[in-house]
Structures are given as C-alpha cells and as structure tokens.
Amino acid sequence: MPTLLYQLEVKLGLARFPFQASAGWRLTMNIDPMERGGGGRQSRGKAKRANEALRQLRRLGVIIGAHDLFGPVDVVAEHPRGGTRLIEVEGESGRQREQALYSSLGQLLLSMKIWSDDMAYGIAVPDTREWWRQLGKIPLELTKRLHLWRYSVGVNSCTSVEPGIVIPDWERG
Secondary structure (H helix, E strand, C coil): CCCCCCHHHHHHHHHHCCCCHHHCCEEEECCCCCCCCCCCCCCCCHHHHHHHHHHHHHHCCCEECCECCCECCCEEEEECCCEEEEEEECCCCCCCHHHHHHHHHHHHHHHCCCCCCCEEEEEEEECCHHHHHHHHCCCHHHHHHCCEEEEEECCCCEEEECCCCCCCCHHHC
16 A cells, blocks of 8 residues: 655655756745644644655755745646646645645636746645546646646655646546
C-alpha cells in the first residue's frame, strides 16, 4: 500500500522533482496552520511528518509565505525561461477527495487573472488511484483552455500531465 501523503509532503514532492531550484525554479509556498498539523482533528503523526517536510522545503530554498504578487496561492513556481505556474495542492485529509478537488479548482479559478504563454496553472495531488480518478474528471478541453497541468506526487516521484493530455483510465486495465 502506498504511503498517503499530506499536503505539505505533496508540496515537498513538487520542490524535489518538477520544480527543482537547481534547474532554475524559484518556489514560494503558502502554508496554513492545518497543513502543519495544528488545529482541528488531525491524524496521528501528521504534525511530525509536516514539520519534517517543512524543514526539507526550507533546506531546498523554498520561500515560505504568501507571494508578493499572487498572494496566498499554495505554490508559485517561477522560472526565467519556463514561465510561472500557480498550483493548488491537495493531500490526504478527512474530507472527501471529490470535495477537495472542487475546492482546489475553485481556488485556482479565483487566482486565474493573467493569461499569456508564460503563465500556467496546476493541481497537485498524492499519487494514488483514487486521486488519479479525480484528476481524470477534469474535462480535457478545459485543461487546454485553462493551461491546467495536473501533478501526481509520490514519495519518490512526480508525474506531470500537460494540458490536453489524457489521463489513463485505471478502471479498464
């Protein structure tokens, strides 16, 4: 059974794989108290794992806080040649995955103010069959029109799905 990743661990996967500082990416991540394992009813061990992920993010040079221009977006990834990506991130939590996806899409839509070839958007989720199923619900044409990337983050990997590319149907094979 795969390790279920919390939101901060999914963010760490983005910093470790597709948006590495060594490749020229500058990352700014907004982190709220719930992501750190504080407040509300949290899973046992979440705070410890979140603190470790936060420590690693800082070690990788990620800027923690709201972005100067874009505000409290989960992840702002900027590259001199690769453009800018605004990414909403979900992780394992007590809420239904479908509701989490809707929430992420809504937050992302509210941040979509700039439309250019240098601007793209994204949703990042843990690498599980259930989360892949949720990403597959986003209409393909919509991913093209919104410049919407989909990221599936595992413990040691991240799959990046470009706008307009079909996500495999796990139910058929």
